[in-house]
Amino acid sequence: MSESQHLKITIVGHVDHGKSTLVGRLIYETGSLPDGKFEAIRAMSERRGMPFEWAFLMDALQAERDQGITIDTTQIRFRTALRPYVIIDAPGHKEFLKNMVTGAAASDAALLLIDAREGVQEQSRRHGYILHLLGIRQVAVVVNKMDLVDYGEARFAEVASNVTAYLACIGVTPAEIVPVSAQAGDMIATRSARMGWYRGPTVIEALDRFTLPADASDQPLRFPVQDVYKFDERRIVAGRIESGQLRVGDRLLFSPVNKTARIASIEAWSVPNQPTEATAGQSVGITLDEHIFVERGQIASHADHPPIETNVFRAHLFWLGRKPLVAGSRYKLKIATAEHQVEVQSIDRSIDVTDLSTKPADRVERNGVAEITLRARGTVALDEFRRNQRTGRFVLVEDFDIVGGGIVGMEGYPDQRHGLTVKSTNIKSVESLVTTEARWQANGHRSAILWLTGLSGAGKTTLAQELERQLFRKGMHVYVLDGDNIRHGLSADLGFAPEDRAENIRRVGEVAALFARAGVIVITAFISPYRADRDRVRAIAPDLFHEIHVKADLAECERRDPKGLYKKARAGQIADFTGISAPYEAPEKPELVVNTGTQSIEASLAALLDYVGRKLALESGGR
Amino acid sequence: MDHLDALESQSIYVLREAFNKFDKIMMLWSLGKDSNVMVWLARKAFLGHVPFPVVHVDTEKKFPEMYAFRERYAKEWGLNLITGLCPPVEEMDPTLPPAARSAARKTYGLKKLVAAHGFTAVIAGIRRDEEGTRAKERVFSPRGENAEWDVRDQPPEFWDQYKTDFAPGTHVRIHPLLHWSEIDIWHYVRRERIPLVDLYFARQGKRYRSLGDRDITNPVASNAATIDEIIVELETTKVPERAGRAMDHEVEDSFERLRAAGYM
Numbered sequence: 001m002s003e004s005q006h007l008k009i010t011i012v013g014h015v016d017h018g019k020s021t022l023v024g025r026l027i028y029e030t031g032s033l034p035d036g037k038f039e040a041i042r043a044m045s046e047r048r049g050m051p052f053e054w055a056f057l058m059d060a061l062q063a064e065r066d067q068g069i070t071i072d073t074t075q076i077r078f079r080t081a082l083r084p085y086v087i088i089d090a091p092g093h094k095e096f097l098k099n100m101v102t103g104a105a106a107s108d109a110a111l112l113l114i115d116a117r118e119g120v121q122e123q124s125r126r127h128g129y130i131l132h133l134l135g136i137r138q139v140a141v142v143v144n145k146m147d148l149v150d151y152g153e154a155r156f157a158e159v160a161s162n163v164t165a166y167l168a169c170i171g172v173t174p175a176e177i178v179p180v181s182a183q184a185g186d187m188i189a190t191r192s193a194r195m196g197w198y199r200g201p202t203v204i205e206a207l208d209r210f211t212l213p214a215d216a217s218d219q220p221l222r223f224p225v226q227d228v229y230k231f232d233e234r235r236i237v238a239g240r241i242e243s244g245q246l247r248v249g250d251r252l253l254f255s256p257v258n259k260t261a262r263i264a265s266i267e268a269w270s271v272p273n274q275p276t277e278a279t280a281g282q283s284v285g286i287t288l289d290e291h292i293f294v295e296r297g298q299i300a301s302h303a304d305h306p307p308i309e310t311n312v313f314r315a316h317l318f319w320l321g322r323k324p325l326v327a328g329s330r331y332k333l334k335i336a337t338a339e340h341q342v343e344v345q346s347i348d349r350s351i352d353v354t355d356l357s358t359k360p361a362d363r364v365e366r367n368g369v370a371e372i373t374l375r376a377r378g379t380v381a382l383d384e385f386r387r388n389q390r391t392g393r394f395v396l397v398e399d400f401d402i403v404g405g406g407i408v409g410m411e412g413y414p415d416q417r418h419g420l421t422v423k424s425t426n427i428k429s430v431e432s433l434v435t436t437e438a439r440w441q442a443n444g445h446r447s448a449i450l451w452l453t454g455l456s457g458a459g460k461t462t463l464a465q466e467l468e469r470q471l472f473r474k475g476m477h478v479y480v481l482d483g484d485n486i487r488h489g490l491s492a493d494l495g496f497a498p499e500d501r502a503e504n505i506r507r508v509g510e511v512a513a514l515f516a517r518a519g520v521i522v523i524t525a526f527i528s529p530y531r532a533d534r535d536r537v538r539a540i541a542p543d544l545f546h547e548i549h550v551k552a553d554l555a556e557c558e559r560r561d562p563k564g565l566y567k568k569a570r571a572g573q574i575a576d577f578t579g580i581s582a583p584y585e586a587p588e589k590p591e592l593v594v595n596t597g598t599q600s601i602e603a604s605l606a607a608l609l610d611y612v613g614r615k616l617a618l619e620s621g622g623r
Numbered sequence: 624m625d626h627l628d629a630l631e632s633q634s635i636y637v638l639r640e641a642f643n644k645f646d647k648i649m650m651l652w653s654l655g656k657d658s659n660v661m662v663w664l665a666r667k668a669f670l671g672h673v674p675f676p677v678v679h680v681d682t683e684k685k686f687p688e689m690y691a692f693r694e695r696y697a698k699e700w701g702l703n704l705i706t707g708l709c710p711p712v713e714e715m716d717p718t719l720p721p722a723a724r725s726a727a728r729k730t731y732g733l734k735k736l737v738a739a740h741g742f743t744a745v746i747a748g749i750r751r752d753e754e755g756t757r758a759k760e761r762v763f764s765p766r767g768e769n770a771e772w773d774v775r776d777q778p779p780e781f782w783d784q785y786k787t788d789f790a791p792g793t794h795v796r797i798h799p800l801l802h803w804s805e806i807d808i809w810h811y812v813r814r815e816r817i818p819l820v821d822l823y824f825a826r827q828g829k830r831y832r833s834l835g836d837r838d839i840t841n842p843v844a845s846n847a848a849t850i851d852e853i854i855v856e857l858e859t860t861k862v863p864e865r866a867g868r869a870m871d872h873e874v875e876d877s878f879e880r881l882r883a884a885g886y887m
Contacts, residue, residue, distance in 0.1 A: 005625070227639055231669060234670070236669075283636050283639070285670055404783060
């Protein structure tokens, strides 16, 4: 029979709240202490003229004993009647957050240790917050040093109520709150007569109530490619199945390249039978029935539940770097087995974990926590952390070091996948016999897509309509594609969720390109808040696309509020409203900026007419 | 997946990361039980192949059974075996206690070999439960230019994202067995039928629990002559695994000093 599975636990808390003592006690009380160790610790304590010091058990290093603090994560095993455990002891010192993260991230459950005299302290809060960020949902609170508050029920109740209140704010419900004295051994493995008022479990019982990590095999398949091997005639795609299952014959979709192939075989060495299926947690090698381009970093899934594809996403991040994280700076992102160059597009809010207040910031200091937006140079395949932890978390690397970790959210950003794939396969582009240039000659002017983008209330629709009228008077072929009109027909099936907005813009872009190829100057008036969407329209007709930023700041637009929409959005009546609850990504290099915030509509219109005159005259060079 | 499957899968993941990230990579093969499990796991990871050199740093003081084992399985497993000799004990730090001073030869033998071949990554089969300082190790553990280990300033390591970027001149130790325990190793040896040097099995009431140099390794009292008996013994013993390794016990910090200087 094989060993049963260990539950991995971490013990965190403020410095000096007694972690190492608790660990020593747990080892001793469960009979897991090697022979001679108890005597050795006693000798060690006496040599230093101290009372018996449980913490020495953990602090195997000379340097630590002299400092009297735990400086790194260590792992120690013990066993209860129910099952074996591995304790990952994480240090309490503030500057050692990286070690705490290293220990805690590998855990299935956590004990948050609090000194009964001091109550919830800064690091109690910080560690509680980080546990939550790391995705650890099983947490029990241990209120230690009850011997120093005379085993008083009232003090325990006070501490318990404070910690419960804090944890509730970050979405953590403690499984148990146990009063103990680690030094004296109360409520660790055995009940204590000195706390007859307490009816809950001991620490050991609380641990045994935790559950082993849930099997991820019933989630959608995520198989990040770790490597491709060609040691012999086989071409083997190697990796670990992070979630879901795969079987021989399954068609796999590789993101973000969006190529598919079927699994021809699952390869394994020194096994009784060649496997035909594999499940979450297994490191496997597969061969494919077609020779498609596969490389490290791609994620294989089934076609019906693919990961998100995007070049921009939000992250909830903790920062470990010596240098602060700064908006606009670039890092290497490592997510599953992929690596991407990313830029910090914005630091959306910095979070003070001690009181959960937030504030705007342009940097995140070491040990800080923040919500940020990251933009990648290419397309990243990922999941939201709440949907799939393993493909929804990442680290950032600066120079040679891991400097931060974060979890992915997509609030306000669309999945860019559907814009990237052509579903029908038997279609070919047909070249018209009448060229666009010939149409220009006939019309007497060039055609174009004049793509107006800007916040709601910036004046896009007004400008578009005025411009159309003026150009039409000059005898030009011109047409406005307006947001509301499109949504009544072509996009009647779409709402305002990020994916729907992206699809709406894609449709408008395709229609605009057709108009422009037909020789028409087409003017569009859409907020079109996402850079990726506008870039995609530009890619449809790069020679015809003119990005025009109709620019007015949010305060000014909100003051105008011509349709009363900002008011509703502020009142929470409109979800995903650009500028309020969804992002607006200003153009980086627009062909033209029309500043409606600082100049009159007339002046703005004049600027547009001047631009059209210069760029769309037949004799001009165009863009 | 059972417990052993989970351990195996994690080790394979680590080995594949290491092989992907480093060109000048090798695996240390001490001929002990952990090392044999590690070579076995490499063959699992790379589907029957071991795609990097396997290095035996030879103190020339191993048991004859170990040398015989090396010759036989290097051939049978198709290993690209490199052996390197260690400098004499007289060249070692004289302030170290005698056994640690003898063990330090291996560190210098390794450094010499690493320099000669230009290796930037060394895969070593240490485990956290063996000994206190090893408990603090990282899976990907950077070493300075003189192979020293800075336990106070180790890189963060979480979510299976390892430190794989290094400044020129530094190298990395990779520990794919860090999360295994001694008893896990024996369960796996039994399941996979991995061959071992027979010094591990009791003869005349003694067996070796851990194998090192002849002169600084002592057998423990035991009647466990089969894997099954060894597993039963380990389930009840409270004697630490490395009790028979003299260099660990001379003074409180001797093994820590060996490791800080680059010992495995």
